[in-house]
Amino acid sequence: MGTKLLAALALVAAGAVAWYAAPPSSDGSAALPPVATRASEPRAHPVPGQGFDRAAHSTTDPSSIWVIVNKSHPIEPSDFRPAIALVRGYQVAVPAAGPLEDLLAAADAEGLGLKIASAFRSYDYQLSVHAAHVAERGHVAADQVSARAGHSEHQTGLAVDLVTPADPGCDFDACFADTPAGRWLARESWRFGFVVRYRAGTTAVTGYSPEPWHLRFVGRELAAELHRSGDPTLEEFFDVSGGDYPAAEAGDD
Numbered sequence: 464m465g466t467k468l469l470a471a472l473a474l475v476a477a478g479a480v481a482w483y484a485a486p487p488s489s490d491g492s493a494a495l496p497p498v499a500t501r502a503s504e505p506r507a508h509p510v511p512g513q514g515f516d517r518a519a520h521s522t523t524d525p526s527s528i529w530v531i532v533n534k535s536h537p538i539e540p541s542d543f544r545p546a547i548a549l550v551r552g553y554q555v556a557v558p559a560a561g562p563l564e565d566l567l568a569a570a571d572a573e574g575l576g577l578k579i580a581s582a583f584r585s586y587d588y589q590l591s592v593h594a595a596h597v598a599e600r601g602h603v604a605a606d607q608v609s610a611r612a613g614h615s616e617h618q619t620g621l622a623v624d625l626v627t628p629a630d631p632g633c634d635f636d637a638c639f640a641d642t643p644a645g646r647w648l649a650r651e652s653w654r655f656g657f658v659v660r661y662r663a664g665t666t667a668v669t670g671y672s673p674e675p676w677h678l679r680f681v682g683r684e685l686a687a688e689l690h691r692s693g694d695p696t697l698e699e700f701f702d703v704s705g706g707d708y709p710a711a712e713a714g715d716d
């Protein structure tokens with residue numbers, strides 16, 4: 464504890480009211496907040512999550528590991544391309560590469576044989592992916608399963624779709640969640656800094672049907688905090704809007 468804080472505590476204990484005259488600290492930040500509550504209720508151990516800094520990374524910069532991309536929050540600029548590294552022949556954003564290698568190696572050690580099916584997708588490639596879904600099932604259904612160009616996490620390079628040759632019938636299907644690989648990812652991926660981004664029961668928040676195969680790298684710190692807090696989506700954790708496309712953009716054009 465710094466001498467300045469000790470002095471402040473002494474002032475509070477003495478009932479002094481000169482608190483607001485305390486000068487800013489040397490780093491220019493504002494005066495310390497009142498500490499009476501903290502002083503009277505000492506905690507022997509830090510409370511998990513209490514020190515988590517939700518502003519440590521940007522949620523809007525597409526090169527940030529915490530960026531939130533959804534139907535309400537497209538990638539800006541729309542032609543963004545991340546710095547790329549290769550993992551097993553697939554392009555991923557540099558920060559996600561090492562952790563993804565680790566996750567795949569751990570899955571291999573469990574005999575799960577996970578394979579990457581899709582990783583970084585450029586704006587133009589996403590355009591063609593979405594168009595193919597629209598041609599196959601129409602606009603409304605396509606938007607439930609595929610992002611419009613500029614709205615896909617895959618364009619950040621932080622998202623990967625995984626499949627397992629052991630259960631090919633469940634590739635890109637909800638039943639992937641009940642395969643050994645799907646269960647392992649749901650249980651263990653946070654240890655490597657990933658989250659299952661579109662979980663069952665979150666469609667109204669994320670705007671997408673459950674995708675137990677779609678992992679999003681957010682870093683070990685945030686993944687552990689989400690695991691601890693139980694928040695099922697990035698939108699809820701950061702209080703960022705999600706759901707469907709804005710009404711002006713929706714519609715059967």
Ligand SMILES: [Zn+2]
Binds near residue numbers: 581622623678
């Ligand atoms: Zn995906």
